[in-house]
Amino acid sequence: MxxxxxxxxxxxxxxxxxxxxxxxxxxxxxxxxxxxxxxxxxxxxxxxxxxxxxxxxxxxxxxxxxxxxxxxxxxxxxxxxxxxxxxxxxxxxxxxxxxxxxxxxDRRAARDAAAAERTRLWSTAEAAMASTSLADRPWAHQWLEETRRTGTLTRQPYGTALTTITQAIQTLATLFPGTGPDPTPAAWGRGELATRTTGSAHGLDDGTLLARLVLRGIALAQGAVFPTDAPGRRALWRRASVTPDEVSSTVLTYGLRPRGDTWQETALRERAEYHLETHLTLRELRILQLELPPHTRVHVCENPRVVEAAADAGCTAPLICTSGSATTVVLTLLDALAATGCVLAYHGDFDWPGIALANRMMQRYGAEPWRMGAGDYEYLATRAELQGVPTLPLTGVLVEATWDAELAPAMDVLGIALHEEAALDLLLGDLA
Incomplete structure (x- = not known):
């Protein structure tokens, strides 16, 4: 006040x-x-x-x-x-x-007003739950009490907090209708469910506070552990008969020749023979039996231009593109390949965000650096200077490369950022 x-x-x-x-x-x-x-x-x-x-x-x-x-x-x-x-x-x-x-x-008045708002928020939430199918569910009351204890909602403006908790209650009541102990939930698409309970198809998008609250409720209802990663969250949605969007996000691939005689594996091999790139969705990865011959070396790049150039050059080696920071669909594919014994080799940009992305790849998969050493950087920087190519200044906070202790100091001394295209001819030679 x-x-x-x-x-x-x-x-x-x-x-x-x-x-x-x-x-x-x-x-x-x-x-x-x-x-x-x-x-x-x-x-x-x-x-x-x-x-x-x-x-x-x-x-x-x-x-x-x-x-x-x-x-x-x-x-x-x-x-x-x-x-x-x-x-x-x-x-x-x-x-x-x-x-x-x-x-x-007037901090005393502000504290009193905040306390009154909290009381009103939880009274409204309890009344909302009492009017739904959640009223007699012990797990629902446990969920509401845990939500109250964490204080996450009360750090939001009152109007936002009230909308979020009432929409969470409505969403859980929609997922768990009826009067039985825990009847089988109805089947929903996540966008459809979000539209029904929030008015927006994006109301339950991953990462929102509302989605986290609903997932915590689902975990309690199903006796499941709350997931900490995107694949776990999708699996939990499916346990409540909610189908997440698995078709809008894709991973760019090239040259995949999986074993298997189904039409999906055959189609991938044919596209590889004709030097065509393939975008795979999460839904396809879930149903595809993607098994390459043991110890297949799969190259992983950051920029789609590498895939485009590899296709134009008729390269034959398998290639996966992260298109920047690896999304869930990219990680799902790489997880599947690593699990079948493929060896991953990674190349990205020579700038600090690029080194951070490479570190994550090396640590998650034990990936090999693909022309990502200090010598590679110094050669490319020198070549760019001799050719009179305009250079980009290296900005941001220094990031050590976990695979090469000399790389970060070399980049820091030369102060030049090199995007993946600077090494394109070398990468294509490796992929040929």
């Missing part, structure tokens, strides 16, 4: 304002502001200023019309309030600090 008292008074004249804003009074006003905001904006109690310097003693003496000679001063706020009113300032302590700014905040 922001104080508005004092705005009806005329502004302070220049001389008075200059006196009140002198450095010697700065600590006094800061301490008085803190005490007032704790006191409900009432000038009560005392403040104690220690280790006063000469300038502060002089300013306090003039303000109080009595000498301050020692290193410590104790100031009663009622006395200071009265002194300000009787002086040329012509207003009390609250009005003075309001004029000096910033606005005062």
């Amino acid at each position: 922001t104080n508005t008292r004092g705005f009806d008074e005329p502004p302070l004249d220049t001389e008075t304002l200059a006196f009140l804003t002198r450095p010697g009074l700065r600590r006094l006003w800061a301490a008085a502001r803190t005490r007032l905001e704790r006191n409900g904006l009432e000038p009560a109690g005392t403040i104690r200023l220690q280790h006063l310097d000469v300038e502060e003693r002089e300013a306090l003496s003039l303000l109080q019309a009595r000498p301050v000679t020692g290193p410590t001063a104790t100031i009663r706020l009622p006395d200071l309030d009265a002194r300000l009113r009787a002086s040329a300032v012509g207003r009390g302590l609250v009005g003075t600090l309001t004029e000096l700014g910033p606005p005062l905040i």
Whole structure:
């Protein structure tokens, strides 16, 4: 709550304002502001200023019309309030600090208002749940109590928190209808369910607070552990008969020749023979038996241009593109390939975000660096300089390369960022 008292008074004249804003009074006003905001904006109690310097003693003496000679001063706020009113300032302590700014905040009133909002939020949530099929579900009451305890909702604005909790209750009630202990949930697409309960097809998108709350409810209802990664969250949605979107996100592939005689494996091999790239969805990865011959070396790049150039050049080696930071569908494919014994080799950009992405690939899969050493970087940087190619400055925070201790220092010294296209001819030679 922001104080508005004092705005009806005329502004302070220049001389008075200059006196009140002198450095010697700065600590006094800061301490008085803190005490007032704790006191409900009432000038009560005392403040104690220690280790006063000469300038502060002089300013306090003039303000109080009595000498301050020692290193410590104790100031009663009622006395200071009265002194300000009787002086040329012509207003009390609250009005003075309001004029000096910033606005005062009644923190006691703000705490009371926040507590009242929390009470109203949970009362409304309990009433909403009592009117749904969740009313007799022990897990639902446990979920609501755990949500209350975490404090996640109460850190949101009241309107946002109220909308989120009521939509979460409505979503869970939609998933678990009826009066039985835990009847089989109805089948939903996640976008369809979100539209029904939030009005937006994106209301339950991964990463939103609402989606997290609903998933926690599903986990309690199903006796499952709350997942910490995207594949686990999709699996939990499916346990509640909710189908996540598995077709909009794809991974760009090239040259995959999996074993198997189904039409899917045959189609991939044919596209590889005709040097055609293939975009695979999560849904396809879930039904595809993607098994390459043991120890197949699969190259992984960051930029789609590498795939395009490999196809144009008629390269034969299998290639996966992360298209920047690897998304769930990319990781799902790489997980499947690694699980069948493929050897992954990674190349990315020579900049700090690129090194961070490469670190994650190396650590997750034990991937081999593919032309990503200090020598590779120095060669490419030197070649670019000799060819007169405009260079990009290397910016951001240095990131050590886990696979080559010399790479980050070399990049730091030369200060040049090199995108994957700078090494395109070398990469294509490896893929041929």
